Amino acid sequence: MLVKHEIARLVVEAAARAQEEGDLPPLALPEVTVEHPAREEHGDYAASLPLKLSRAARASPLAIAEAIAKHIRPSDAIAEITVAPPGFINFQLSDAWLERQVDAILVQSERFGDVPLGGGQRLQLEFVSANPVGPLHVGNGRGLAIGDTLANVLAAAGYAVEREYLVNDAGTQTETFAGTLYAHYQRLFGREVAIPEEGYPGHYMVELAEELKAEQGEALLRPPGELWPPELHDVGVAKMLTAIRSDLQAMGVNYDVWFSEKGLYAAGGPYERATELLREKGMVAEKEGAVWFTSSALGEDKDNVLVRSTGSPTYFASDIAYHYDKFLLRGFQRVIDVWGADHQGHVPRMQAAVAALGVDPERLDIIIYQLVTLRRGEEIVRLSKRTGEIITLRELVEEVGADACRFFFLARAADSHMDFDLELAKQQSAENPVYYVQYAHARIAGILAHAGEQGIDYADGDLSLLTDPAELALIRGMLLLPEVVDGWSPTTRPFRRRG
């Protein structure tokens, strides 16, 4: 048990005893929290319970603090308990106990920091899930860093985590992509066809067409005016997907599941079953030639289209089927989706849809991260969708390195807009925080190597020699790791930094 929790428990028990013995009025106690005081002289931990009880107990916080403090049982972790104005109970850890933690940490080794918070609950984290119609861009990198890091921490916090990438291989996006690709492909054979206005403008489309020509010759060509063959769509998407997988690998992410959107539409599959379930619940209506989810009945601003008048399902319908699959078929207890701010409008209706499916909306967390602005020093790198000039994630990794990329993406809370300074990120100077961290690691490794050369073995060291304030501060710092992991619930974000 974390010493933080042990202290909280001691306070609760002391308050209960104080009430039994009449030192404290019998009233309901709020949840007791223990925190790290801002100032060192206030000790290692502090409880503000007396301040919170003051009004209800109609007594001064200091008197309440005294009354509780005198009932706190001794613990070998705590050297001193003091009551301080305006009404805090402060705890000072014992040096001897701190010294012993070094052994405890060595024994736990790489498992040190793990906490059993999640109790093995199955939790799915879905992130990036960019459509396979182009290379990953810098914004995808932010979602990737958030999702993958959150997965790491939640695994340490005792959740059975699965990382998932939804491959959007069934929507209108890949059809548009195929149309663009086919236009470029035809041009390579001298046909004068226009590039679709809604198509994808990037130069990579031309390269992809050239690749197809080199590999397949004119095998994918159809008579002028006819639509492209299905193979062209499938081969193009497969190539994009391969590139995306490789980019993700370069960033150090390994997914457990690649989920095909197409699979949702199998006969009797998730799409049919989810739609049927919504119908049964009376949440579906037909009007204006389309099929609607009547979310306005649930307090939403408006209804949302599930099936267009053309007969093709919307992205929203697809996502409902997808979440039906996550919760009702695969049985995840918790699901976290990581989306960019451009999906923000999708959040309320998705929550409403999940609730309509009979799933407690608390089980679905959607993390929205704000957009990324790229900079080179003072200069802002404009990302133009119109001209297709984008900075790809691949370029970023090659220029900056995967670790530095991830570090920068996590250096800002998801709620904050982020400036990503390419110049700073690749700079090997004191101005670049990444190299502080790497340098610290190098120094520690250097010390251990040096100790090894001197024949020093730390396995049976004499812990009682660790009395210097700097040494004890280092131990205190190490003890923060499990506390930080413990402080995370599935809804917290992987940005908190301490000590």
Place this chain on the structure above:
RNA sequence: GCCCCCGUAGCUCAGUCGGAUAGAGCACCGGCCUCCGGAGCCGGGUGCGUGGGUUCGAGUCCCGCCGGGGGUACCA
């Protein structure tokens, strides 16, 4: 118009379910160091956009205003 996010030191940003005297890095000024990697150490600051409110206590919660970004499709 309506909804969401952001506004903290010269700059980039932290700030632990509302707690004690609001911090870090960079930049700037001064000092230090023959020893495990100088990418070092120590010292230097009348900053919470603005106006109200709630509270014993507000950077944190509520309402208004100002500024920036995003959303508001039978796109995803």
